Amino acid sequence: DIDVPESHPRYESLLTRHRIEEGVEKGITSRQGLIAQGRGEAFDYLLGERTTESADDAARAAAAHLLLAGHPVLSVNGNVAALCPGELVELAEVVDADLEVNLFNRTDERMRAIVEHLREHGAEDVKGLTADGRIPGIDHERAKVDADGIGSADVVLVPLEDGDRAEALGAMGKVELVVDLNPLSRSAQVATVPIVDNVIRAVPNVTRHARDLADASEEELRDVVEAFDADATLADAERAIRGGVDEEA
Numbered sequence: 001d002i003d004v005p006e007s008h009p010r011y012e013s014l015l016t017r018h019r020i021e022e023g024v025e026k027g028i029t030s031r032q033g034l035i036a037q038g039r040g041e042a043f044d045y046l047l048g049e050r051t052t053e054s055a056d057d058a059a060r061a062a063a064a065h066l067l068l069a070g071h072p073v074l075s076v077n078g079n080v081a082a083l084c085p086g087e088l089v090e091l092a093e094v095v096d097a098d099l100e101v102n103l104f105n106r107t108d109e110r111m112r113a114i115v116e117h118l119r120e121h122g123a124e125d126v127k128g129l130t131a132d133g134r135i136p137g138i139d140h141e142r143a144k145v146d147a148d149g150i151g152s153a154d155v156v157l158v159p160l161e162d163g164d165r166a167e168a169l170g171a172m173g174k175v176e177l178v179v180d181l182n183p184l185s186r187s188a189q190v191a192t193v194p195i196v197d198n199v200i201r202a203v204p205n206v207t208r209h210a211r212d213l214a215d216a217s218e219e220e221l222r223d224v225v226e227a228f229d230a231d232a233t234l235a236d237a238e239r240a241i242r243g244g245v246d247e248e249a
């Protein structure tokens with residue numbers, strides 16, 4: 001459905017962009033989502049559009065957290081729904097997590113369109129429409145969650161979350177796994193596990209690690225979690241991006 005030859009040097013990037021455009025056309029992605037994507041692309045370009053070693057370590061730590069969780073939830077917004085819906089459904093299956101649509105710019109139409117889109121990609125139960133729970137400390141529309149979803153989750157994967165909500169979820173005592181290409185963003189800074197990588201690569205990578213760790217003991221999973229250093233990961237990502245800037249200069 002896209003007319004870009006695979007040999008094009010920026011094939012992946014163009015494909016991603018096309019998916020976001022399509023998401024906007026289908027009423028899944030917000031127009032702000034286009035801006036967010038552009039910002040992400042710039043960071044990804046500087047990172048060399050690859051998963052760095054430290055982002056891979058973070059993906060493994062995230063997988064261990066999801067496997068240790070009592071009630072893990074994967075939060076889905078308009079960008080990730082457009083970029084990697086099938087991959088999110090697969091990760092939810094592998095780690096036995098709930099999927100919950102949770103939007104920064106919440107509208108009923110977009111909520112329903114995303115729930116439907118995830119179902120088309122194989123999801124059975126998708127949470128988010130009940131909205132009978134609240135995240136304390138943020139304004140009404142942005143605070144809405146399902147009480148039996150994010151409301152009662154112990155571990156939440158929030159790809160491309162906004163800083164306020166990332167902070168508020170952390171204040172609720174939840175383990176937060178964030179995917180964000182900008183290591184300086186507040187979401188990445190407050191995350192228990194910041195994965196500085198494109199969500200398109202990060203989600204399947206977390207799934208791969210979760211499959212690899214499926215037979216690990218609780219002690220082994222705890223060792224993976226404890227060995228992870230969020231500050232070192234962020235510093236490493238920043239170094240990689242600065243290296244990308246130097247190469248371009």
Ligand code: PTJ
Binds near residue numbers: 036078179182
């Ligand atoms: O669908 P909604 O209403 O929930 O809105 C979703 C967006 C993403 C529009 C909303 O949460 C928002 O405005 O986010 P921000 O504040 O623009 O932050 C988005 C962050 O994600 C930025 O730091 C980008 O660098 C980063 N980002 C963008 N695209 C990607 C990404 N990170 C990883 N993978 C990407 N593909």
